[in-house]
Amino acid sequence: MVGGYEKQIYLPAKLAEALGYFKDEGLDVELLNEPAGVDAENEMLAGAVQGVVGFYDHCVDLQTKGKYIESVVQLSHAPGEVELVSAKYPAVKSMKDLRGKSLGVTGLGSSTNFLSQYLMVKDGVPLGQFTSLPVGAGTTFIAALQQDKIQAGMTTEPTITRLVKTNQARVLVDLRTLEKTKEALGGTYPAASLYMSTPWVEKNKATVQKLANAFVRTLRYINAHSAAEIADKMPADFYVGDKEGYVKALADGKGTFTADGVMPA
Numbered sequence: 001m002v003g004g005y006e007k008q009i010y011l012p013a014k015l016a017e018a019l020g021y022f023k024d025e026g027l028d029v030e031l032l033n034e035p036a037g038v039d040a041e042n043e044m045l046a047g048a049v050q051g052v053v054g055f056y057d058h059c060v061d062l063q064t065k066g067k068y069i070e071s072v073v074q075l076s077h078a079p080g081e082v083e084l085v086s087a088k089y090p091a092v093k094s095m096k097d098l099r100g101k102s103l104g105v106t107g108l109g110s111s112t113n114f115l116s117q118y119l120m121v122k123d124g125v126p127l128g129q130f131t132s133l134p135v136g137a138g139t140t141f142i143a144a145l146q147q148d149k150i151q152a153g154m155t156t157e158p159t160i161t162r163l164v165k166t167n168q169a170r171v172l173v174d175l176r177t178l179e180k181t182k183e184a185l186g187g188t189y190p191a192a193s194l195y196m197s198t199p200w201v202e203k204n205k206a207t208v209q210k211l212a213n214a215f216v217r218t219l220r221y222i223n224a225h226s227a228a229e230i231a232d233k234m235p236a237d238f239y240v241g242d243k244e245g246y247v248k249a250l251a252d253g254k255g256t257f258t259a260d261g262v263m264p265a
Contacts, residue, residue: 001032001040003054004106004137006238008157008250009080009192011230012257013053016218018233024217025210038109044069044197050204051196051211055079055111056263059195068198072208073215073261075192078181080256081112082160083119083173085152086145092152095123095173104135104144104153111191112154119173119184138240145169157249158240165245176253190264191256216261223259227251 002013013031016022022029032049034040040052045067052058059069083103085092092098098120105113113132120130135144138159144150145168152172155163163169174180181189194215201208222230227250231243239246258264 001034001043001049001052003034003040003052003110004156005031005033005053006158007137008246008253009076009256010053011234011250012075012192012215012218012222013194014235014238015221015230015233016214019218019221021214021217022211025214027207027210027214029211029214038107038113050200051194053192053194056190056193056195057111057114059193061109061114069195070198070201071190071193071195071263072201073194073212073219074190074258074263075194075215075219075261076256077188077190077258077264078178078256079111079115079175079189079191080253081115081154081156081175081191082171083116083152083154084145084160084163084169085172086148086150087168087170088148089151092172095119096125098152099125099129101151102131102133102149104141104150104155105132106137106141106154107134108132110134115175115189116154122186142168157253158238158242158246161245161249162240162242165242177256188264212261219257219259219261222254222257227254230254 002010005014040054041058043049044052056071059071062069103116105116133150135141141155141159173184227247231247
């Protein structure tokens with residue numbers, strides 16, 4: 001299950017399918033879509049799916065709760081997310097200016113929620129002095145911003161480009177590159193990954209190795225091809241009517257993907 005397979009941060013899942021790499025490994029993989037990573041995580045814990053393409057931080061969070069989850073393939077070494085602020089609030093210059101405001105996240109307990117809370121607390125705004133509002137991603141996130149249900153929010157491409165290009169929002173905190181992530185968070189933040197239950201991994205090592213092979217092969221493809229070539233492999237509806245913007249965003253952000261699927265040191 002993918003935490004929103006139209007999001008560029010999770011592009012390797014759909015790309016591996018399009019390139020036929022799962023089939024090359026003799027695997028019958030069905031990609032299911034769930035806009036909020038926390039809901040995808042819950043589906044895995046319930047046994048409805050065997051793996052999730054989502055943020056690595058869920059593995060850390062779940063281990064504190066006695067659930068043993070591991071990253072099988074590390075897809076990226078930076079979140080690829082930004083904190084956007086509505087153009088209706090030009091006075092907002094930093095996270096602390098969002099005190100008392102509603103911040104959009106994909107879901108409560110999601111990585112966007114973890115990151116938003118951290119950035120607010122880091123800037124001196126304690127929990128309880130702002131609201132995290134689950135609004136999903138894509139069109140639902142955009143609608144929430146347009147209707148002023150949220151004044152800012154954490155999201156990814158292609159939603160970022162859609163809102164910035166139309167002057168409906170601007171970037172407040174940028175986590176789309178390793179350097180900017182270190183600047184904002186004080187260190188690295190390995191993000192998108194294929195994570196699975198450790199007991200399932202131990203019982204199905206051959207299958208997991210085949211999945212790893214397919215994803216690593218996909219990462220190498222990303223590293224060796226242009227954004228335009230990669231975009232051509234994606235379903236047309238992923239462009240949301242702006243292929244040029246999609247390609248530019250991918251060109252700017254594809255450096256966040258790891259080259260070999262290994263957790264950065």
